[in-house]
Each structure stands twice: as structure tokens, then as C-alpha cells.
Amino acid sequence: MVANALRWTTRDLDAMPDDGGWKRHEIIDGELYATRAPHIRHQGTGGNIHFELESWSRQTGLGTPFQTPGVILTPKDAVIPDVVWISKGRLANGIDDAGHLMIAPELVVEILSAGELNEQRDKEVKLKLYSRHGVQEYWIASWQRQSLEVYRRSEAQLQRVATLLEDDVLTSPLLPGFATPVAQLFNTSQTSELGG
Numbered sequence: 001m002v003a004n005a006l007r008w009t010t011r012d013l014d015a016m017p018d019d020g021g022w023k024r025h026e027i028i029d030g031e032l033y034a035t036r037a038p039h040i041r042h043q044g045t046g047g048n049i050h051f052e053l054e055s056w057s058r059q060t061g062l063g064t065p066f067q068t069p070g071v072i073l074t075p076k077d078a079v080i081p082d083v084v085w086i087s088k089g090r091l092a093n094g095i096d097d098a099g100h101l102m103i104a105p106e107l108v109v110e111i112l113s114a115g116e117l118n119e120q121r122d123k124e125v126k127l128k129l130y131s132r133h134g135v136q137e138y139w140i141a142s143w144q145r146q147s148l149e150v151y152r153r154s155e156a157q158l159q160r161v162a163t164l165l166e167d168d169v170l171t172s173p174l175l176p177g178f179a180t181p182v183a184q185l186f187n188t189s190q191t192s193e194l195g196g
Contacts, residue, residue, distance in 0.1 A: 008032040009075045024068075028129050030076040033121060035113065042111050045143040045186055046082040049109055052180045053085050060177070063087040063106070070100035071108075073133045079126065082141075083109035085175070104133040106174055111141045127151065131158040137174050146186050 007030030016025065026033045046067055053065035065085045072078045078100075086094065086105035094103035108130050110122040122140055130138050131153075138151040138158050146166045151158040152173075164170055166183040 007076060010072055010078045011075070013078060024080050026079045028077055028079065028121075028125055035118065038111070038113050039143075041143045042082075042113060045111050045141055046109070048185045048187065049083050049111075049139075049141065052185065053083065053107075053175075053178075056175060056178045057085070060175075061088075062175075064091060066101075070098075071105070072096070072100050072102055073104060073129070077129060077133070079129070081108045081126075082111045104130065104135050106136040107139070107172075108135050108137075109139045109141060111143065114144070123149075127158060137172060141185065143186050146183070148182055148185065 008027045009030070010027065012032075013025055013027065023034045023036060026035075050065050050067045057063055057065060063086055065083060067083055068080050069084055070078065070080055071084065084101070084105035085107040086101065086103075090103055090106065094101050096102050110126060112119055112122055127138065134153075135158065136153045140149040140151070142148070148164045148170060149160055150162045150164065150170075150172075152161050153159075154161075164182045166186070168182045169179050170182055170185070171179045
């Protein structure tokens with residue numbers, strides 16, 4: 001690594017021109033990542049996960065899920081996860097004036113986009129980032145494989161505890177009473193003819 005290598009910050013993101021939402025810009029450890037708008041089935045899966053978390057949250061009143069929120073963990077770590085869930089207590093003191101989360105949510109969900117680099121970023125780079133900042137649970141969903149990897153905090157880091165498939169039911173000790181069939185998370189019947 002070069003001693004004086006360029007390190008991106010959230011200030012740099014604020015100065016970037018608006019591209020109309022075609023790209024998602026994230027910074028992890030000062031490195032800039034730009035990704036294209038995701039596949040519609042990716043978005044459908046995110047919507048399904050958000051719906052299930054929203055339904056459970058309305059019943060329990062314990063917290064709130066958000067889709068594609070800005071999460072600024074440090075000036076050199078700013079990401080846009082596909083879905084997060086954050087408890088009421090953390091949410092009350094965790095938002096800046098621009099509406100970004102300034103504290104790690106308890107649950108983060110990333111949906112894999114096609115490509116080895118995208119998969120490496122979610123399974124390695126973001127896993128380390130979320131582990132460092134105290135995320136309690138991390139789900140990595142693959143609409144292509146119809147599977148969900150579940151990571152939970154153990155011994156101060158996120159560790160994979162399960163890979164769930166279509167016939168499994170997703171539960172979480174973080175979300176008491178939450179249960180949803182994994183197949184339901186990938187039920188994007190309206191978009192099934194759109195390549196996937």
C-alpha cells in the first residue's frame with residue numbers, strides 16, 4: 001500500500017455530481033466503490049425482506065427496517081446496505097440532519113449482485129466492516145441461488161451460523177418471534193420472466 005494513497009471520505013461523496021441514481025457510491029476504509037443500479041429481482045428480494053421485517057416490527061414495536069439507507073460509520077466508511085433493521089433506542093440517537101444513520105444498525109442485509117468482485121465485497125469487505133462496527137446480525141441473500149447466509153455476532157465478530165435454502169424458515173434471536181419461509185423472500189413472481 002502506498003503511504004500517501006488517496007483515501008476517500010464522506011466529504012468527497014458530497015462533492016460528487018448527481019448521476020440520477022444510476023450508480024451507488026460507497027466508501028469502505030477510504031476506498032471508493034461504485035456499483036450500477038441492481039437487477040429488478042435483486043430489488044424485489046430486498047422489498048420482500050423489508051416487508052417481512054416491517055410486518056414483524058409493526059406487531060412488536062421494537063424497531064424499524066429501512067431499504068437502502070445511507071449508513072455513515074466513520075468519515076471513511078459510508079455504505080448503502082440493501083436493508084437494515086434498527087431498534088427504537090438506537091434509532092432515536094443515530095440519525096444526522098441529512099437522514100443518514102450514524103450508528104450501526106443491529107441487522108444488515110445485503111443482496112448479492114452478479115460478479116465476483118460484488119460477491120467478494122459483500123462476503124469479505126463488508127462482513128469485516130459490519131463486524132468492526134458492532135452489527136449484531138448480517139444476512140447475505142442470493143436471489144440467483146435462492147439462499148440466505150446468516151452471520152451472528154460471537155466472540156466480538158460476525159460468524160456464519162447457517163446457510164438457509166428455499167425449504168428453510170428464517171428466524172433470529174435478535175427478532176423474537178420473527179419467522180418467515182426463505183422461499184417467500186425470493187418470491188418475485190411478477191419479475192420471474194425478467195431473466196433470473
